Amino acid sequence: MKQSIAITGRGIVSAAGCTVEAAAERLRQGWIPQESRQFRVGGECYDVSPYYPILDGPAVGPKGLRTSDPFTINSAAAVAQALQEARIEDMSDVGLVFNTVVGPVEAGQGFFERVLLRGPVGLSPSLFLDSLINMPAAHLSMLFGLHGSMSVLSGTHPLEIARHWVRCARERTIVLGATEQFSPLAIDASEAYQVETPGGEVWPKLGQGSGAMVVETMSRAAERGLVPMTTVEAVASEAMGAEEPTRWVLQADVAERAIRRALKQASASTEEVALVCSCANGVPTLDEPEAEAIWRVLSERVPIVYPKRTFGETVGASGIVGVLSATLALANWEAPSSKGLGEPPLALVNDFDVGGQFWCVAIRAGERTK
């Protein structure tokens, strides 16, 4: 059954800048981030495969954050932006859904090296705690005083859970967060997932990043006097079944089913779709089936934009970053890589998890964007 959810706040820390405005401007420019081959951990610098580091990132987290782990600092900075935009004052019943696939591996790498190379004696508790995959979300709940339900996901779109909480009346306001920071080992290991194109380019390029959104029931937003900038109309997913789930490999049928389900859930026709925010990351086995699926459902008339060109492959953060990019495209009434878009009433935002799950989120522009 259709139920709209209001997006009332957004935040981003990324390779395209660390404010929504900066990211919006670079998206508009079709900007491509600068690669780095060095990864700094504490005082040490490691040589790594090329990736997109965060641009102008925060050196420290918001006041009150009880960790110096960069993963959590970036997450907190993004959530702080989103809460500020949403003008949330009472956090006592605000829920939190957080997603990451790789997790705080920079801290994890430090913990494992310490335990395995020097033994467990004299280990610092914070070294262990910072390595736990759920701990960044816990820090967010503590920092912002979020006392509602809290789910921490791995490889699942945060809107998937948020939507059900709203439908079941579990929460009326939910903070969504997603972050990937990587580590020297994680970046090196990611080579297994990369492919080299005939032109000698290697894809995907990992991008460090953190995205955040505040979503609310329409009634809650109205009570607070807010006109939503964008609404979420559908969250549909499909999983692949037969393939070994270790690569950027998508089947067009799977993507097509998810897109059609999203349209059905949103009670929308194909004619209403004015923009598709693709999950393409430069790997042909992902990009080509997705394009094929979009073509099958929407033909060639709909502009397609590629946020990963500007942010890199942010893995677990890509679902939120994609939706955020689409809200920016809708707000500006034009797609970053397209011209003459007119007034797009509905955007489809695709996302893909390397394990073989494909999401299609349908969002609609709100009055505030005008």
Place this chain on the structure above:
Amino acid sequence: MRCHPSGGENKVRKVVITGVGALTPFGPGVEDLRRGLREGRSALRQARGFDIAGLRASVVAEVEDSWIGESPFDKDLERCLALALPAAKETLHQADLSDPTDIAVLALGNAAGELRALEHYMVPETWGRDKEPNLRSPASITDRLGVTLGIRGKRLTFVNACIASANAIAACFDLIRMGEAEIALAGGVEILTKSSLAGFDTLHALAPRLCRPFDQAREGAQLSEAAAFVVLESKDHADSRHQQPICEICGYGMSSDAYHPTRSDPEGLGPRKAMERALADANLRPDQIDYIKAHGTATFQNDLIELVAIRHVFGEQAKKIPISAPKSQLGHATGACGALECLICVLALEGQFLPPTLNLETPLPGFEDYDYVREAGRTADLRYVLANSFGFGGVNLALVLAQPN
């Protein structure tokens, strides 16, 4: 159908459990688990299956490799999958689901991923030799389990510490109750490793000798490994295929302490809120609960806070409700404990039997009159049970289960 008790958008459906499966330190299946609980045994002993050099606390509850049987997965480097697969298969078999393509959702709770593989590849001798990092993440376990079982439905992976697998069950409950799915497989898996023991020990959270929940002399938790799953199904769907429900899930509640990474708010506000929300979601009064399966880790903080929260929610009635801590028998399976202990509640309802709290000699001051089902389990009339799960970072989830009508 009935209206959502907490004011949700539309009509909701009954959700039942029609299959259970487990691989636990009691043995390779639900029957071994049932027997171990009934006999009041403890599976906790000195670790044997992995390196424990330098560890202060090394009493754990392990799964024997021989119980895994033939597996397409490596019993060490892919241990989560190796444990999860037979437990999931048993669950599907018990639910009489021969065609896994019927399953709309696979939801898994796992807090740490394939940690033994990570340990293996983090040492200098093997650094960087593995080029499959995603094979070790919790999400990859869900994906590979789904592919191996032939499940084509939605996959959800929860990693919120010790409530992860309870959250997996809760999410499937929502999807089925709201009519978005008919049938789901949900559960959790977690394994023992040297680094996880070392980490928990830095927090002084582990007991070197006995696991003694709710005892004044409690020293901490003892970790374990396990896999446990349930099949959730709409009552209508179960009826349509003549599958007898084992129990019903009536509701759940979640909350966040937002207080401290490892310590709980002294008033137990987070656990209180989770229990109150669960009762409201199930449309039940506190006096209708017949048994509370405590999170009961035997850590200094958790047990006291949990009892404070129970007292607040249930008042004087709390003294009449049996409360027990299965971790005294099976240890703390972290990301898997929510599903494992949900399954224990299912077995309690099915057998009208209360599992015991072991090693409890001197209850906490102010809570001496509570019924902890000490030392030996017993039969009881059970209609509704409450299953608490709390986790590091201040996450709380309480599930309400019931005998099927």
